[in-house]
Amino acid sequence: MPKTNAFYAQSGGVTAVINASACGVIETARKHKDRIGKLYAGRNGILGALTEDLIDTSKESASAIAALRYTPSGAFGSARYKLKSLEENRAQYERLIEVFKAHSIGYFFYNGGGDSADTCLKVSQLSEAMGYPITCVHVPKTVDNDLPITDCCPGFGSVAKYVATSIREASYDVASMAKTSTKVFVLEVMGRHAGWITAACGLAAENEGEGPHILLFPEIAFDQDRFIARVEETVKKYGYCVIGVSEGVKGTDGKFLSESGLRDAFGHAQLGGVAPVIANLVREKLKYKYHWAVADYLQRAARHIASKTDVAQAYAVGKAAVEMALKGRNSVMPVIVRKSAKPYKWAIGAAELKDVANQEKFMPRDYITADGFHITAKCRAYLSPLIQGEDYPPFKNGLPAYVQLKNVAVPKKLSTDFKV
């Protein structure tokens, strides 16, 4: 194969380790200069390709690229931008290929979730049809852990470690204050459709009586009476009750609880914030003193408490993506394969993008206890390996010393602008 340039872009919500995947891609590409010329990154993800706003990663030092391994967020900018279907907007895909052609880009590495896997697949198909075949490899990333085939998704393990650590710490706090103060604590975590992150909270409860005592999953319709009864029972038994709740919990009417309760001074629905809704309900019904927290972006950005396993896997899928492309594999995604549960051993496998795109993986019902309020031993066995090991970033002035790249623009070659 002749030497061509490569393009890498980040897609969707960023994570604590998506840059570790970028690091894997770039460091591996740099090792194959005979095959890969320049590695360009899209400024603000796929927008950078559409608008020909490319970043020349060769302008970054080896140490800056190495620092991506421990820097959260998307170093080149990510985008929440879903390309329409080929039928609806073929021009977008054609533009991508036009830009790739103009910059002699023969490899496309797209780092994201289900939507971007689909885009990746379509670019591959269309480029072939247009006579400028591009090797397209998707690099998996999502805190939601909802991609199919792969045993887990890079990004998830670090959120899992963060939420389990945080809810354990808060549980200790509440336990020591409950006699005269807060008896109920609610932590809201991410997961609009799948309860993986909520489930990870459950890892903190290793022994009888430890928090969290109740988990509220998006997969289980919220039953107010059963919930209130369980809170009361827990407080009577242990003196306090710690609750992990998914932002995506729905009532029996199928509506998000977070949209059901709060109004601002103007009567507008308050978006986000199921934790205060749950906490207020406890106050209404049981009069317990409560506190609540909403972790929001803190959880997915918390590189300071990242899972070593997750970081290693994120790097590995980036590295494998380049190696697969160099082997001529197209329309594939490196996946994590669980080789052994105990001791935990994993390896990199490959999935065809046609099997990945636009599929969501939900929590199996047998990962949730029969009463719907906690995780089972089976779930614990699945989750626990994913949070193993610490991988602390370097600190400077008492704070994590994350890298900011120079992100030097590649001179444009096309005269046409493209509206996105």
Next chain:
Amino acid sequence: MPKTNAFYAQSGGVTAVINASACGVIETARKHKDRIGKLYAGRNGILGALTEDLIDTSKESASAIAALRYTPSGAFGSARYKLKSLEENRAQYERLIEVFKAHSIGYFFYNGGGDSADTCLKVSQLSEAMGYPITCVHVPKTVDNDLPITDCCPGFGSVAKYVATSIREASYDVASMAKTSTKVFVLEVMGRHAGWITAACGLAAENEGEGPHILLFPEIAFDQDRFIARVEETVKKYGYCVIGVSEGVKGTDGKFLSESGLRDAFGHAQLGGVAPVIANLVREKLKYKYHWAVADYLQRAARHIASKTDVAQAYAVGKAAVEMALKGRNSVMPVIVRKSAKPYKWAIGAAELKDVANQEKFMPRDYITADGFHITAKCRAYLSPLIQGEDYPPFKNGLPAYVQLKNVAVPKKLSTDFKV
């Protein structure tokens, strides 16, 4: 001096390092078995003394006590329980002294904030008047950093490190998404009356353009128009805006903002949560996409990212309290003295409780920029040393391995019950 027993209790909201102070007290007492017999702890703080519910710390192994150094929360239980004034409820103080006498307790170590310093002082005075003099030493603790005389308060440095780390991580996240998604992020932190924790968020912004861009202090009345203008200006300049807000921010009418906005479905005011109020305001006025987080207990329990300086100081004041008591010092509190700013050097000094009790230390006005939206270089110079160094707890199964003590009860000696 004859050998007597000692009593230790934790008071008020717990922290990531109050147990490090307990560790300092207990380990130091154990080194002086010729002078101090048993060290008892109050179960649920001062309630344990009032109800004669004492814990025999001698039943705990040396390794369990050593583990307190890295375990957040209050290992013996803390209490939000303020003793009334001597005039209002002399019986409470007399009961304390009766319990101390029954258990041959000659030393009282009280670990808390301003209120407990006051209690400590009164117990000392009354015990003397009642002919059973008790040596009373207060051990400082408060995340609010509002105790007088001491340069800083154990507990604060770790919250400061947590919030600065978290808002830096969230800033990186938002910066990389802002082009197509969230442009404004709001993190709510503790500090009902003093803006120290909010100020600590500011440490994350070390270079031009870095978040947080705006801080909202309880010391500065919230001016909606000026705030909105600043948010817009920031988004136009940097593409995004990160805001740290104190839970105690008040409007120009002097009312808490957190009480001004949200109503639940029943029309009741939603307690807590100034972050959603601020975020909604941004949406109303500027239409920017926003996210918000409320750290709540996560911030004060976050032992996993504690400041090494804070841990060392928390231990040191515990140790010093026992040493002061053994030297016959009474009605005092060990304090942190800043011996040198650069390089940062500190030592332990002593303050008289009469100078400490019921005083609050607010942020000096010259720690806040003239426009009221950020911290000054002077503030940064004060805060920065307090977050230096990491002091990670041990991990097991991917999670911090905190200790839970046995907390064995001391047999009661008094026949009378006491209603609290």
